[in-house]
Amino acid sequence: MDDVVIIGGSFAGLAAALQLGRARRKVTVLDTGLPRNRFAGHSHGLLGHDHKPPLDILAEARRQLTRYPTVNLVNARANSVSGGIDDFSVLTGNGESLGARRLILSYGITDQMPAVPGFAEGWGTSIVPCPYCDGFEVAGQHWGLVWSGLQSHNQVRLFHDWTDRLTVFADGHDIPPDIRADVARRNIPVVDGRITEIDRHGGHNPTLNLDTGPDVTVDILFAHPRNKPSAGLHESLGLATVDTPLGIALKADERRETSMPGIYAAGDLANPGMPSVTTASWQGAIAGISAQQSMLV
Numbered sequence: 549m550d551d552v553v554i555i556g557g558s559f560a561g562l563a564a565a566l567q568l569g570r571a572r573r574k575v576t577v578l579d580t581g582l583p584r585n586r587f588a589g590h591s592h593g594l595l596g597h598d599h600k601p602p603l604d605i606l607a608e609a610r611r612q613l614t615r616y617p618t619v620n621l622v623n624a625r626a627n628s629v630s631g632g633i634d635d636f637s638v639l640t641g642n643g644e645s646l647g648a649r650r651l652i653l654s655y656g657i658t659d660q661m662p663a664v665p666g667f668a669e670g671w672g673t674s675i676v677p678c679p680y681c682d683g684f685e686v687a688g689q690h691w692g693l694v695w696s697g698l699q700s701h702n703q704v705r706l707f708h709d710w711t712d713r714l715t716v717f718a719d720g721h722d723i724p725p726d727i728r729a730d731v732a733r734r735n736i737p738v739v740d741g742r743i744t745e746i747d748r749h750g751g752h753n754p755t756l757n758l759d760t761g762p763d764v765t766v767d768i769l770f771a772h773p774r775n776k777p778s779a780g781l782h783e784s785l786g787l788a789t790v791d792t793p794l795g796i797a798l799k800a801d802e803r804r805e806t807s808m809p810g811i812y813a814a815g816d817l818a819n820p821g822m823p824s825v826t827t828a829s830w831q832g833a834i835a836g837i838s839a840q841q842s843m844l845v
């Protein structure tokens with residue numbers, strides 16, 4: 549039996565495995581190799597790893613984990629989970645059944661691409677979600693923002709630190725009059741109508757085709773599609789969740805324990821605040837340490 553099975557071996561899961569391996573705990577990490585930022589050429593904002601391809605950061609982390617003989621990295625999906633604290637059972641896509649005293653869920657979230665031709669193709673290059681991740685490289689240029697709800701108003705205020713050339717695309721949303729007035733006061737144009745297609749020119753400068761009015765080209769487009777957990781294991785376990793503006797997140801306390809004793813959660817799957825590689829790694833480390841300390845005799 550493992551001390552801990554970690555489901556999802558990206559930034560959060562590997563950070564948990566690192567702490568557990570250093571504490572000489574027996575750990576299996578299950579991973580299917582699809583981190584959320586795999587569409588991006590470079591990852592930004594992680595101290596010591598700024599402007600590196602995200603898959604290179606993860607490959608280096610996996611290489612470093614080979615130092616720890618009690619950590620087993622397995623390329624497999626966790627298909628189902630059952631049991632309770634001190635006696636969990638995880639069934640993998642390889643047909644294996646793993647026993648564990650604790651579980652860490654770090655299987656991330658999946659962005660739901662809207663059915664707009666060109667959107668999925670541009671995701672991570674000409675269409676991005678986060679100014680901290682991708683804003684510096686396009687500072688001062690013409691940005692577009694696809695309105696996704698009231699939280700977009702915060703983005704309008706936030707983006708001002710990077711550019712004063714912003715166009716808002718309502719994309720069928722009814723933007724309340726007071727917010728429209730605030731956006732207008734900032735000299736930011738709002739383009740009404742739905743986005744019907746996004747053309748790219750060599751990966752950048754997306755052109756938005758609208759069902760009303762002429763096409764608009766920007767240098768970079770920010771968008772926040774809805775997302776959902778990348779697996780449904782928390783549902784079968786009945787774990788508590790909280791709503792986020794774009795989906796749900798698992799509820800976890802400050803030690804990253806979920807609503808079920810012995811199950812910890814880390815990373816985008818359980819981060820209703822500001823998901824990033826840094827916060828995922830930090831939460832993963834806390835989850836690993838919390839799981840380890842919960843097993844002290």
Ligand SMILES: Cc1cc2nc3c(=O)[nH]c(=O)nc-3n(C[C@H](O)[C@H](O)[C@H](O)COP(=O)(O)OP(=O)(O)OC[C@H]3O[C@@H](n4cnc5c(N)ncnc54)[C@H](O)[C@@H]3O)c2cc1C
Pocket residue numbers: 555556557558559560561578579580581582583584585586587588590591592593594624625626627654655656657659671672676677678680681682778779814815816817823824825826828
């Ligand atoms: C386009 C884009 C660009 C971004 N750029 C940046 C950036 O520059 N800087 C930054 O800090 N953040 C960036 N982010 C955010 C960053 O990608 C996430 O915050 C980070 O990946 C979260 O790490 P995680 O470990 O929680 O989840 P993920 O990295 O999404 O990893 C989850 C892992 O779980 C695996 N998995 C899923 N289901 C199962 C299962 N059933 N069994 C086993 N394994 C499973 C997946 O294959 C995946 O490897 C970006 C996001 C996007 C969408």
